Each structure stands twice: as C-alpha cells, then as structure tokens.
C-alpha cells in the first residue's frame with residue numbers, strides 16, 4: 001500500500017471509530033437522559049412487576065418513588081407513564097402532533113381488526129370531525145338529542161322501580177347513552193322495538209372480544225409481531241384462531257347495523273342518525289351530485305366510526321353510575337344535600353332535566369366528583385410517540401407507548417386535597433381553587449387530539465341519571481340481619497375500564513313512596529317526543 005493510500009485508510013478508520021464513539025456516547029447520553037423508572041429484568045423488563053388488575057395503583061406507587069414521568073419496558077417495548085396534570089398536558093395536549101397516534105396493537109388492532117376503528121391513525125381526522133358534529137357541545141344542546149336521552153333515562157328509572165336489586169344490570173343496559181341509546185343515536189335503531197337484529201348481543205360480544213384482545217401482556221404476538229405470520233391452522237396458533245373468531249364478531253358489528261341503515265335509506269323511511277347523515281353527506285357521484293351509493297372508503301369510515309362509538313361509550317357510562325351508587329351509600333350526607341337541592345329547585349311533580357343543570361350546582365359538582373373519585377378509564381387509552389422527543393431533559397424515543405395515569409392525576413393532593421374522600425364541594429365556586437379543579441376534571445376524558453369525543457354526551461346522560469335517581473330513590477347500605485350491622489359494599493374491579501362490580505345485595509335502593517312514575521316526567525316526554533321525528537342532522 002503506498003503512503004497516500006495508507007493515510008486515506010488511517011483517516012477512514014479514525015473517522016469510523018469516531019463515528020462509532022460518537023454514536024455510542026450519544027446512546028449512552030440518551031440512556032442517561034431516559035426518564036427514571038423501576039429496574040426491570042433482562043428481556044421481560046418490568047412485565048412481571050405490573051399487577052393484573054388496578055395497574056394504576058402500582059403506577060401511582062412508582063410515581064412516589066420516581067416522579068411524574070416514569071419509563072418502564074415490557075418485553076422490550078418502552079412505556080412512559082405520566083402521573084401529573086402538568087406533564088400529561090405538556091406532552092399530550094401541547095405536543096399533540098407527536099402524541100396523537102395509538103400504538104399498533106397486533107392482536108386487538110391488526111388480527112382482530114380494531115385498528116379500523118378506535119385505533120385509527122391520526123391522519124384520518126375525518127373521524128374526529130364527524131364525532132364532533134354529532135356529539136360535540138353544540139349537538140348536545142339540540143332538543144332532539146336531549147329528548148332521546150331523557151326518554152332512555154325514563155326506561156332506566158322504570159327498571160329501577162320494578163327491580164331495584166338488579167341496579168347494576170339496569171345501569172349497564174338502560175342508562176341513557178349505553179347499548180340501546182348508542183345504537184339509536186349511531187344507527188337510528190329503535191331502542192323500543194325488541195332488538196330484532198340481535199344487535200345489543202352482537203355489540204356486547206364484540207366488546208368482550210375487544211377487552212380480551214387488548215389485555216396487556218396476554219398475547220405474545222403483541223411483543224413478537226413476527227408470530228402473526230403463523231397460519232391459524234398450526235397446532236400452536238390458538239391465538240390466531242381466537243383472533244379469527246373475534247374478528248367475525250367484530251365484522252358483524254361493522255356490517256349488520258350498517259346494512260340496516262343502508263336499507264332504511266334506500267326505502268327512504270329512516271330515523272336520522274349519525275351514520276345515515278354521514279352517508280347522505282358523503283355520497284356524491286362523479287359529477288358531485290348526491291347519490292345513494294357510498295364509495296368503499298365512505299362505507300369503511302362509517303362502519304368503523306359506528307363501532308368506535310359503541311366501544312367508547314358502552315362500558316364507561318355504567319362505570320360512572322356504579323360509582324355513583326357506591327358513593328351515595330358511603331356518603332349519605334352528600335346524598336341528602338343533593339336531594340335537598342333538587343327539592344328546592346325543581347317542582348316536586350316533575351323530573352329534573354338536562355336543562356336544569358344551572359339550577360343544580362351541587363348535583364353538577366357531585367357528577368364532577370364521580371369523574372374524579374373513581375375515573376372510569378383510569379389509564380386512558382394509550383398514545384404513541386411518533387418521533388423522538390426531549391421533555392424537561394428526558395429523552396422519549398420514537399415508538400414509546402405513552403399512558404396518562406388519570407387516576408393519579410385525579411388524586412393529586414395539591415389540586416384535590418384529601419383526594420380519597422368524596423367531596424363535591426371542591427368544585428363549588430366558594431371553595432378556593434375550585435376553578436382549577438373544574439378545569440382539571442376534563443382530563444378524566446383524556447388529552448390532546450384523541451380526547452374523548454363522547455365527553456359531552458356522557459356528562460349530560462350521567463347528570464340526568466344522577467339527578468332523576470336522587471329525586472325518586474333513597475340509596476343506602478344494607479344491614480346484616482344477624483348482627484344488625486351496616487354492610488360496607490364489596491367492590492371488584494374489572495379490566496382497563498374501571499367497572500365497579502358491586503355486590504348488589506349490599507346496596508338498598510328504595511323508591512320514594514310519593515313518587516308516581518307515570519307522573520309528569522313520563523307524560524311530558526311522551527307528549528313532546530311523539531310528534532317529532534328525531535333529527536340528529538348536524539347543524
């Protein structure tokens with residue numbers, strides 16, 4: 001080798017070494033700058049440290065040890081947990097463009113097919129626009145939507161009167177804004193026609209599949225995506241067969257109600273709904289004329305949006321209502337105060353209505369306290385970092401799954417003193433920092449561009465259920481007949497939506513004797529809704 005070639009070779013080697021050193025020192029610096037967190041084991045990381053239920057409490061313990069922004073890994077997947085309002089807002093609200101996608105879940109998303117709906121990519125913002133038009137603040141002020149919620153709520157009250165011991169079941173099936181109402185709002189599917197298409201069952205089965213398929217740590221394929229290539233017929237591919245079965249149910253949820261709407265539109269006799277309006281607005285032929293045949297794309301979006309609404313709303317609202325029954329047994333003073341407010345503000349022979357909210361500040365504060373005390377979705381839904389980010393000296397690598405620990409945020413001492421106590425007063429204007437508390441409570445519905453689009457609908461329907469139940473019923477703990485002692489209700493948690501499974505026999509719900517369910521409330525609603533067809537067309 002001549003001298004110049006040697007020099008070139010030496011220079012190239014030095015450059016490569018320098019590049020490697022720089023790369024390694026960069027990696028080491030990034031490593032040092034990663035958010036703190038509990039040490040994990042090789043390969044599995046922290047997978048074994050995470051309990052199978054109420055993970056949010058474990059994450060809250062870690063917050064005390066490591067701070068408001070924590071990094072863990074699960075089978076090599078970095079996960080960031082945000083545990084204070086400030087960091088969650090800074091990252092998920094203010095830097096929304098980086099954190100507005102959902103992580104790719106192989107089992108639930110790809111194999112079962114939920115990535116067509118709830119996991120839609122941030123680029124498909126037409127979902128959000130459609131949700132907003134039908135369930136945003138303006139839509140929720142429409143008399144027709146309110147009447148529909150009020151009508152469904154009456155059916156809940158009737159059921160509670162007939163069979164109070166089954167309150168948990170009634171709440172799940174009847175509360176305004178769950179199964180039947182969502183089907184009515186989304187597809188114009190009448191809630192009082194006996195469910196001829198078996199839609200409630202289809203939707204519940206699909207949701208069951210969703211909960212199972214998205215259980216963290218349950219499916220190896222989520223950590224080792226290569227496994228998805230195994231054909232379903234292979235002996236060890238039971239996960240593929242399960243996914244196939246769940247996908248078939250999900251396809252039914254996509255197709256059956258959608259075909260129902262399409263058939264109704266073709267027959268030109270239909271109850272306006274989210275899907276019918278979406279289709280009518282978006283079906284134009286090549287000349288821009290309205291046509292009744294939707295394109296494939298429009299059809300796919302409509303189906304996915306419909307299923308997303310169902311999956312977002314069907315479990316969350318009953319969760320809030322179950323928390324309400326529990327809170328009323330544990331805090332009888334709060335119940336008495338709310339009932340006194342209703343009695344003073346609303347004439348005794350009518351039921352409170354959504355429009356009475358301004359006259360019922362204590363009841364409204366009680367509903368806010370429900371969102372806080374036992375948040376229905378304690379860890380929110382996961383977001384993903386779509387690029388590398390630096391935040392307050394912490395390096396967050398692209399692909400990290402980011403969780404806001406809504407439970408921790410809703411129990412922040414500085415915002416909500418004595419956080420485990422149920423105190424609606426913290427939201428009343430005479431309490432110092434109530435404005436801050438009221439603002440913070442919105443975060444129980446998530447953050448940034450993926451904040452819950454059903455938030456206003458949920459707020460209305462839970463307020464309505466709470467105010468009308470308090471007018472009609474007294475809720476108390478049972479007394480043990482042998483010891484004569486009060487029974488403290490037992491509760492269990494189920495899944496990532498915090499469903500309080502209350503042992504029904506531990507709570508007593510008694511109807512007030514002077515209330516006649518056929519009274520004004522029912523008649524008024526019936527009289528007012530008969531002549532009008534529900535018009536959920538966007539404004």
Ligand code: HEM
Pocket residue numbers: 118128177182308309310311312313314316317320375376377380381382383444445446447448449450451452453454455457458
């Ligand atoms: C107790 C009531 C409810 C609570 C506490 C709640 C909470 C949440 C939370 C925390 C998220 C995740 C937000 C994020 O990623 O930061 C979410 C998403 C969502 N919620 Fe709700 N929700 C409720 C009711 C509803 C209702 C009634 C509907 C529809 C009828 C609904 C539809 C959705 C949908 C479609 C998403 C996904 C939005 C997206 O990814 O863009 N939710 N909800």
